[in-house]
Amino acid sequence: MQHKPMVHIVDDDDAVRESLHMLMQSEEIPAQTYASAEDFLDQHAQSKLGCLLLDVRMPGMSGLQLLDLLKKQDVTIPVIFITGHGDVGMAVQAMKSGALDFIEKPFDSERLLEVVNKCLSDCVTLESTNELRHEIAAKMALLTKRERQVMDLLVEGKQNKVVAQELDISPRTVELHRSKVMDKLCAHSLSEVVRAAMLISEHR
């Protein structure tokens, strides 16, 4: 069992933590829970296999701080962040810090399991990532110059209103551009746009 890949769930909220544990159990995915980043650091030494499901906001050491620390220790466990709904800034920061992905609360269980399974089945290869990048790059190429500008600003976590001001266009136009961007990238939410943008930018 020691060597079996496992999901490490780090969240200070008992209910969220336990519910994630239950979800993993329902899919028979081995999982271990920790109430804080510190707890994880204390206990995870035996097994660095699997993936880390990490809450961004926690008292004491935050999720991002833990990620930095792991990087410094050369621990390469893939990290999936849990962020609050609409917390784009935090999501961007997480991706920039090297998170594999992020997932918003409340959860879309399907997507969560998909991401987790992907991690665990070790399909996060350089190759598949590259393939994905190509795919996204192809979609991005379809964006007009203005759409691209709008997307970049949104990905920085700026609100429609602010984007409108900076580009000197109306908020309504920003909304139009935004929905075009989402159409062209086949994204269902702003989070997906962020994710795509981050994958591309890492490569650039």
Added chain:
Amino acid sequence: MLELEKLSRQALLEQVRLLKTQLAKGSDTSNTETLMHDLRMHQIELEMQKRGLREAQQQLEQTRDLYAELYDFAPVSYVTLDEKGIIENINLTGAAMLGKARAQIVGQPFSKWIVKSDVSRIFSHLRTTLQLDVKVTDELRLRSASGQLYEVRLESIRSRNAINKPFVCRCIILDVTEYNRAKNEVTRQARQLRLATDALPVLIAYIDEYEQHLFANKMYTDWFAVAFDDITGKSLSKVWGKNNYLKISAHLKNSLSGMQVTFDMELPLNDNQIKSVNMTLIPDIDTDKHVCGVIALISDNTDRFEIEALDRKRLLDAAHISRLSSMGEMASEIAHELNQPLAAISIYSDACRRMIKSGKGGQDSVIQSLIDISSQAERAGAVIRRIREFTSKKELSLDMTDINELVQETVQLLAVELRSHNVQLTLSLENGLPLICVDKILIEQVIFNLIHNAIEAMNSIEESQRLLQINTSAGGKNEIEVSIEDSGPGLPVEQIKQIFTPFHTTKADGMGLGLAISKSIIDAHQGRLWAVSNETSGTIFSFTIPIENLEEDSAT
């Protein structure tokens, strides 16, 4: 012949007896002799009559002198005027009043001493007196020779010196200067009292021991719609109306037995207004310890109550707006706090669905998940309830409250903020504190503001150094004290003085109302709110709330 004049009465009577016997003996004597005898007898009798008359005259003269003395030295002035108003006679008192010797006065017109404007009145007085056979009275002013002014009352009747003589006017002159002065003084005092009592914003009345009004000021008569001049002698029950009278009759009885009483009451008036009044009854006790009546003082508190209610409403409104704005500032924290249970619910229910669908996991796990779901729903509900209560707008409602419960409830409301700012909280709540009578939401708002400020004050320091300590204790005498201590950088002394002023803020996004409203809230609860700061160990905000003395409360 004997000198009859020189004989005594007894000797004269003896002479008469002798003559009578001589006459009887000498009946045969001549006629001349008889005649001589008769004459002699007449002479003697005449002498006796003459003496009687003289005595009578002497007595009369004595009486006359007595009357003259009385006339002259009587303490009132007498003057006799003829039909032209010339002074025929005047007593010494009168002469002294006019300031001249009697001889210089008699024969002068009386009008000479009368003040010019009253001269016509003396003549009409004289005319009336001479025409009518009654006593005529008048008041006028006269001036003595030395210039002294007298106010006098004339009381005159007509009289004749002799049957054939014309009527004269006999007149008593009474000096009423002092009397009038005293009378004027009384009137003046009464007028001043009236002026003063009418100007006072209270109702004043004097009620005698028979419960009748002797005096009332204008406000009193206005309120009870009684004509100002009619109030004297009117009974209390009539002026107040039966129902109002019944409300105060017991108090009145107490006051009439010598007690001073004060009480509040609602006083419906004729014009359908209802006044909130405070009434004080002060017994008027004379030197024999007899209660002659009571002075009733009534002050109108209706406006004051209205102003107080208005002030209270303003504070409640401001506090409400401030709570709403606090919640607005916390929107993302609230969203996050709600997100936790919602996320858990969503995952649990997905897990359940999967377990049931796949048949894995077993019934126990499913049941446990369902239990967890419902407790998470309750958790979300509790968050919403707390916020809703905190932001609700209610009338002021005072309840006996456990301060420690209130602190814990407030901490719950701020749990997410505390967590997201990584603040380490220590609660040091004294056990067994007495309950305090407060508006829960308002005091919760104060604690909320103080914790919220403390959290913000610590933004600039290292996360690991952010310490928040909340203490409750029995403070001074009859009060409880709550203090909120942060480990922030502290406030300079100049700023401490200003922090409670409205619109003073050190924050970029704040309104600067939180502390000002908190202070108003604590003031309204008769407590104190203050801050102590030094630049090494942060700031301590403390407030006290007095412990209500319930016995005292129920007594008033």
